[in-house]
Amino acid sequence: MSIDSKSRQGWFSRIAHPGQFAAWTQPLLWPLVGITTVLFGVGLYFAFFNSPQDYQMGETVRIMYVHVPNAWLSQFVYVIMAVSALGTLVWRHPLADVSMKAAAPLGAVFTALALYTGALWGRPTWGTFWEWDGRMTSTLVLLLIYLGIIALWRAFDDQLRAARVIAVFTLVGAVNIPIIKFSVDWWSTLHQPASVFRAGGPTMPPSILIPLFLMFFAFTFLFLVLHLKAMHTEIRRRRAMGLERRAAGALA
């Protein structure tokens, strides 16, 4: 994971050098943890105590405040991975490799949580844990793709080579993201269509929209914190592996 920092002296390559990146993002970590905690505190308070019941769904509407952010992150994380994959393929940048690798398990967990909370919500409101509806199916496929990518990461010994190959596969898998996004419009089976980001504004009153946005940001910041921390860990792991290799070379 060496980068020829001498040949490229731009400010971006300086701050994106893995070691440098770990150094300058380290102080950001705790403030981000603070923001995440506050957002979750306020968001959960609003979600549980300060938002109305739904006239049809009753209390179960509160599952939405966990379900929707997770579902949004399941796609957002994949976009992050795809952008990192571009970074790997176009600039062969080690930081992009690290970002891609760190994001995969997080994305898988957010997707699994979105499916899980969706099932919990679907049972009382739709009367079923699972239906082969377009959006659910495509989200399940997303989870399978995440798991495949994680399996791929674990199968390679050489992480540098793994990054480039997995980047190719990640970009192929990105086909699924627009399918998930538009699945509710193409197959109007069970899952409701887009109701927040849509032409003509959201269909919800502010009393529901405010806690939803708070939870949106809370989960997004949670992802940022976890992603940053996982990237630090990965950078350290690679450095440790490099040191080990060097030590073994010195012995031999």
Place this chain on the structure above:
Amino acid sequence: MSAFGTVLGRELKLAARGGGDVLTLVLFFVMVGVIVPFAIGPDKTTLSRLAPAIVWIAAFLSMLLGLDRLFRADHEDGTLILLRQADLPFSAIIGAKVIAHWLLTALPLIIASPLLAIMLAMDVATLGRAVVSLLIGTPALVALGAIGAAVTVSIRGGGLIAPVLILPMAIPVLIFGVGAISTGVGADQSGAALLFLAAISLMAVALAPFVAALAIKWGED
């Protein structure tokens, strides 16, 4: 073009002289069709209703089983590295290998599909639609499979990972492939499914050689 033909011919010759790989795959395909009635029961109406799905699942599994032979041997004895030195673009070589792979693994299955039709109580019209849908859909499977095989070729014992990677990607092929055979509602719908299947196949076949070539190149050096 002659280099392209040479690569294609080499693959076919290797398969013809190297043993019964192709026949084993056909055997597997037919066996899946034999096994299923034991699980479901020999009731003819149930079987014929499920037949399109079973045919496609059998094709799916056989194609996945054959995936590893696409690049593995050539990677292990260094042929792939030599092929990369050729005048022909590497993606064209991959294209030739993909076509050869289709001829060796998909076409025999399609030829053997009447056997399955008899065992699954398909009528002739359904069999005709099944053959058409397999003919149009299997190139997409081979193309997607080539991407999976290319991504995993440099992993030791990566033969198991390629199917896991490719299965979720190939779900649309399965949906439209089965949709093109079963005509529950009307002929329009199966026609639309067939068009979708053709679109997926064309896209996958057009893009896969480039993606697979990229994955192999970057996986090796």
